[in-house]
Amino acid sequence: TIQDLVGLLTELNARSYSAYRDIQGIWNLKDSSLSAEYIQNDPFAPPSKFCLRVPHANARYPSSMYDNPIRTTALCDFLARSLYTTISRLSPRFPTSSSSTSWSAAKGGVISADKPGQQVLQRSSVILDGHGIEARFTISLPAQSRTILGYEAASLFKEQVPRLEKSLMFSSHDPSELAEFIDCLVAFVINGAILPRASGISDLPLNPSEKLAVPFQSPPSLLNSFYLPHRGKIEGMGISKGVTMIAGGGFHGKSTLLDALAKGCYSHIPGDGREFVVTSQNIVSVQSEDGRPIRNVDISPFIDQLPGHVTTNSFKTEDASGSTSMAAGVIEALELGADTLLFDEDTCATNFLIRDTRMRKLIKTDPINPLVSNVRAMLRDHGCSSILVIGGCGDYCDVADLVLEMRDYGCYDITEEARRIAEEVPSVVTQYEAPTFPQTRSRHIHLPSLPTDRGKLTARKNGTVDILHDISNPSSLQETLDLRALGQLVSDSQTRAIASALKALPGIIRSRDVLHILHKQVNDSSESDEVGERQSDPEESSSDSTSSRVKQWTTLKKALRLLDRELGERGLDQIMEDGKLDPFLARPRAIEVGMA
Ligand code: ADP
Ligand code: MG
Structure with a gap:
């Protein structure tokens, strides 16, 4: 005792x-x-x-x-x-x-x-x-x-x-x-939500003694109501699938609304102000991250050729520019199954968002097809919606299904007005719209290349992870995985969990995959998507036996699905090495693990 x-x-x-x-x-x-x-x-x-x-x-x-x-x-x-x-x-x-x-x-x-x-x-x-x-x-x-x-x-x-x-x-x-x-966990921007935060570095609600927060109120045209089992009727703004532009003067609350939507993939504690601000689980906020590395991403829908005739359908760099980092960010999000993308002009590269008539005339060699020419094709061909905060350029009026204005922290539906103005003051946007948006490739990962048994991953407090590929060899590859631009990573404990998950991934895939194969042998029924993915493994033709092939290569999407299932069914302890315990882990979304 x-x-x-x-x-x-x-x-x-x-x-x-x-x-x-x-x-x-x-x-x-x-x-x-x-x-x-x-x-x-x-x-x-x-x-x-x-x-x-x-x-x-x-x-x-x-x-x-x-x-x-x-x-x-x-x-x-x-x-x-x-x-x-x-x-x-x-x-x-x-x-x-x-x-x-x-x-x-x-x-x-x-x-x-x-x-x-x-x-x-x-x-x-x-x-x-x-x-x-x-x-x-x-x-x-x-x-x-x-x-x-x-x-x-x-x-x-x-x-x-x-x-x-x-x-x-x-x-x-x-x-x-x-x-x-x-009971507050079944949720959607509810009327009365308190979106502003205490400060740029604090996730706490705005302190009423500093400044009074204006509670959110849906424009009448977007008012939706739902009945929730534990709460009864709730009312608020519903944003439909499509392209949504949030306009408005500076300091009127645009970024605050967008940030709240970005965090809507998580539930919030009572009193936070963002309870019932709910967005899809697969919402991804994309921002410019110049200097990041990019590994084999097909960014050609946005950027088709770089200086020196460098092609971009498997683009690689150790030092991306603002626009290339954004192109990669969008394509990677689509690869991971994003269904809604968020962009804020404050954190985006302008040349990725738009190019106006004069600039099209002045510069003939810009390889960028800006986002404004691609948003509709992304929606049509990938079912991926976009919500953009744009205060400085009206070109998106031509491609938006819905235009919101933030004024004095109030939200207004100004779609009709935006349409009228778009007709009065024509732009060239529609001439340059992409007819289609190509399918993304499925990304394969080579399991033996992951830093598993021999390596060590250490999550740092600032949102980076130090990777040593072989602890027994001090001169082995050392890298830093920089996750600071993942705005939807909300806790250091999630970063720790990502570090552990990357280490545990091969083991989880192997054990889950073996189960899957056994299951298939017993049932002789095939889950078609898994088979499809395996057929596209690059080792398929050259390798000897199915099992070794399964162990070497897998698609990132499948790896994430297996990991997420493991975390959901068996908990965070599964990503720790045998018997070890880490009481400081919080579950990341599969999307952030994928980004890592
Ligand atoms: P914008 O992106 O339109 O320039 P922000 O969203 O950054 O504006 O908001 C500007 C300031 O107003 C921030 O300090 C923010 O905390 C505050 N703010 C935003 N929404 C509200 C609100 N509903 N009530 C009170 N203050 C708010
Ligand atoms: Mg802003």
């Missing part, structure tokens, strides 16, 4: 730090068990990892709160927040800043858990399965230089850990708060 653990810790007082390893194992608390999964072997090592497991019978949540995957995610996210706030209210036992801790000072005693942001995500800090609820966190075990501070450790487990246990129980929460959290 936990009393035994407390006794053991006092006995360990003043012993050498490595003796902490004796606490490895499982200890029973009142309603749960505490499992010491990994014990650090010195005070400077990464902190020790613990799990608290509460059986359903003790946690006592009504099963209706976790009877489907989306509700389970919501309940676990709620508990991850509860765990995090409980921990942040505990008083630190020693000064924690590294500057004040000399080598001989008492240190450790800090409990940490993943810090959730404004989005509701599947996380590794709290999971739920058939047995119960499991919370994961780390503790830096207290020490003075390299000796165990046993009494400190004992009081930590005696006083603080039971508070964590309590934070997981149904009885500790206000049932109406909990119900509101879980």
Whole structure:
């Protein structure tokens, strides 16, 4: 029991730090068990990892709160927040800043858990399965230089850990708060939404003491209402499939609306202001990222030839320009199955968006077919909608199905006016429209080239991942994967999960693919798309046996589908190497893994 653990810790007082390893194992608390999964072997090592497991019978949540995957995610996210706030209210036992801790000072005693942001995500800090609820966190075990501070450790487990246990129980929460959290997850820009954020670097709602937010109100022509099972009737703006242009003066709220749509692929916590701002799961916000590398992307619909007769149907560069980076961004999004693309003039390369009459006359050698000439063909041939924020150029009036204006933070439907003006003041846009938009190719990945068993991927706090391809060989390839331009990545914990997922991918594909082959042998029925993809494997003709072929090559789309299924069915723990636990993971969308 936990009393035994407390006794053991006092006995360990003043012993050498490595003796902490004796606490490895499982200890029973009142309603749960505490499992010491990994014990650090010195005070400077990464902190020790613990799990608290509460059986359903003790946690006592009504099963209706976790009877489907989306509700389970919501309940676990709620508990991850509860765990995090409980921990942040505990008083630190020693000064924690590294500057004040000399080598001989008492240190450790800090409990940490993943810090959730404004989005509701599947996380590794709290999971739920058939047995119960499991919370994961780390503790830096207290020490003075390299000796165990046993009494400190004992009081930590005696006083603080039971508070964590309590934070997981149904009885500790206000049932109406909990119900509101879980029930807000079926959603769409609801009237009354608060879209503006506290600042450019904060995802929190605008602070009313700084500035009063104008709640969103749908233009009458776009008003839609829905009945939701747990909420009743909701009303708000519905944007249909098509090309939508958001116009308006500077500082009138255009980017704010677009950013809220970009985050609409996630559910938001109550009070965020963006609850019921819902967009497709496959919405991708594309921005210019000059300097990025591009690997074999067919950007020819946008850019057909580069200086020196460089062709662009398998374009490769280590240093893209603004426009080439955007062309690649769009094509990659289509490859990954995007059904809606978002563009904001603030973050786009202008020459990718438009080219006006005078510039067409002045410069004859520009290889760019701007987006304005391609949006309609993308919609027609790929079913991919676009929503664009454009304040400075009216050319999109010719190609937009819907034109919105943001004025004083209010939203207006000005489509009719835009049509009239487009007739009065003709442009050349329609003359240059692309008749078709070619199919995208399916991207293949070579599994042995991924940094798997031999490599190491380290996610950094700034949204980059360091990749070392072979840890045993210090001179092996080192790369940095820069994910900072992925505006829809909302948490460092998602970046960590992407790093782990890339490492785990070959294993997941192999195990899922073998299952698939066995399944096919038993049923002798074929899932046609999987077969189709395998036939297009480049190894098909040269390779010997089907199984080795399957193991070497796969399409990116299929890999992502298998990964996403694994995460959905078996959770984030599946992307960690055997037995290892990382309590600081949040589920990324398959699209962001694909971009990575
Ligand atoms: P634009 O893209 O049209 O230039 P932004 O969307 O960047 O404008 O918004 C300009 C400023 O107005 C930002 O500081 C933003 O937080 C604020 N803002 C946006 N929408 C609202 C709103 N509904 N209520 C109050 N302030 C808002
Ligand atoms: Mg803007």
